[in-house]
Amino acid sequence: xxxxxxxxxxxxxxxxxxxxxxxxVFWCSHSHLIDRTNTLGAYLITPAMGSHFAMYLANMQENxxxxxxxxxxxxxxxxxxxxxxxxxxxxxxxxLMVDSYAYLPPNFEHSLRAEGSATLVVFExxxxxxxxxRYASLENHITEQIVGSTDKQPLLETxxxxxxxxxxxxxxxxxxxxxxxxxxxxxxxxxxxxxxxWYPVQAGDVIWMAPFVPxxxxxxxxxxxxxxxxxxxxRNPL
Numbered sequence: 001x002x003x004x005x006x007x008x009x010x011x012x013x014x015x016x017x018x019x020x021x022x023x024x025v026f027w028c029s030h031s032h033l034i035d036r037t038n039t040l041g042a043y044l045i046t047p048a049m050g051s052h053f054a055m056y057l058a059n060m061q062e063n064x065x066x067x068x069x070x071x072x073x074x075x076x077x078x079x080x081x082x083x084x085x086x087x088x089x090x091x092x093x094x095x096l097m098v099d100s101y102a103y104l105p106p107n108f109e110h111s112l113r114a115e116g117s118a119t120l121v122v123f124e125x126x127x128x129x130x131x132x133x134r135y136a137s138l139e140n141h142i143t144e145q146i147v148g149s150t151d152k153q154p155l156l157e158t159x160x161x162x163x164x165x166x167x168x169x170x171x172x173x174x175x176x177x178x179x180x181x182x183x184x185x186x187x188x189x190x191x192x193x194x195x196x197x198w199y200p201v202q203a204g205d206v207i208w209m210a211p212f213v214p215x216x217x218x219x220x221x222x223x224x225x226x227x228x229x230x231x232x233x234x235r236n237p238l
Contacts, residue, residue, distance in 0.1 A: 038064035038114075044206045045182045051208055052232055053125040055182045060084065060114035068109065074143070075104040075124050078228055080186070082118030086147065087111050094147045101150070105143035121184055123230055165190065165225035170218035180232045181209040188225030192217050 038061040045055040057080075060066075069075050077086075078101045086102050087093040089109035096102060104110050106127050165188065174193070189202035193216040194209060201207070209215055211232075219225040 038062075039066075044184065045208045049208055050210060051180060051182065053123055053182060053230060055121070055123050055184070055206075055230065058120045058122055060112075060118045060120065062114060062116050064114045066112040069104075069124050070126075072106045072128055073124050073126050074106045075122065076230075077102045077104070077112070078121045080119045080121055083115050084118045084120065085113045085115060087113070088145060096147070097149070099150045101146075101148055103143075103146040105145065108145060110145070121228055123182065165217070165219035167219050167221055167223065169225075171216050174214050174216045176212060176214050178211045180211050181207070181215075182230035183207040183209070183227050185225070185227045187227075188219060188223050189221040190217055190219040190225055 039058055040061075041056050041058040043054070043056045045051050045053070047054065060082075077084075077096070079096045079098050081098060083098070083100075084096045085093055086096055087110065094102070095115075167188075183206065185201055185203050185205045185207075187203050189200070192199045192201050192207060193214065194207070195213055199205075199207075217225075
């Protein structure tokens with residue numbers, strides 16, 4: 001299963017959590033953003049599909065709080081709507097607004113409280129990986145909490161590739177690599193090639209790309225394409 005296309009308008013339903021809708025809106029009974037009475041969510045990608053990570057949407061109502069993920073599980077949070085307050089064990093708090101993100105290392109004590117209604121995209125991954133995913137150079141590396149916002153980060157130079165898709169832009173090659181991806185389209189529309197299949201996609205669509213699946217994208221429509229992408233890789237970002 002490479003692509004999970006959502007019916008038109010489902011993303012809006014997820015973000016606004018229209019309770020009457022039964023389409024892909026359900027309690028995250030296994031997620032760790034707890035307080036079921038105040039948090040509603042939908043799984044997008046799970047290990048049952050073959051991925052090495054979980055990806056889900058969580059809508060936290062006012063004053064909803066999260067719990068810690070299981071032992072040895074790292075967490076990445078991206079704010080789609082609203083805001084939330086992230087506090088670590090030292091009492092240091094950071095306000096996460098729209099387009100803010102936070103990386104929480106495994107076994108890092110923290111709590112998250114929604115100040116109002118907030119919609120988050122959450123990635124969780126166990127650091128207990130098979131040998132072929134381990135890198136000796138990272139064995140003694142200590143990860144730390146990272147908090148930031150996309151509007152404060154410079155665009156990376158990617159010679160030969162276009163990662164900021166304006167209408168009409170497209171990948172200059174059909175990519176094939178060992179990495180798997182988890183992708184949530186935040187803005188825009190276009191067409192994705194996965195293997196020998198072609199998928200029209202738009203904001204709210206989710207794609208899981210397994211390792212070695214040929215992939216290619218072209219942006220269509222009148223607005224830019226913007227998406228959140230997980231890439232299963234360990235490397236020094238510098």
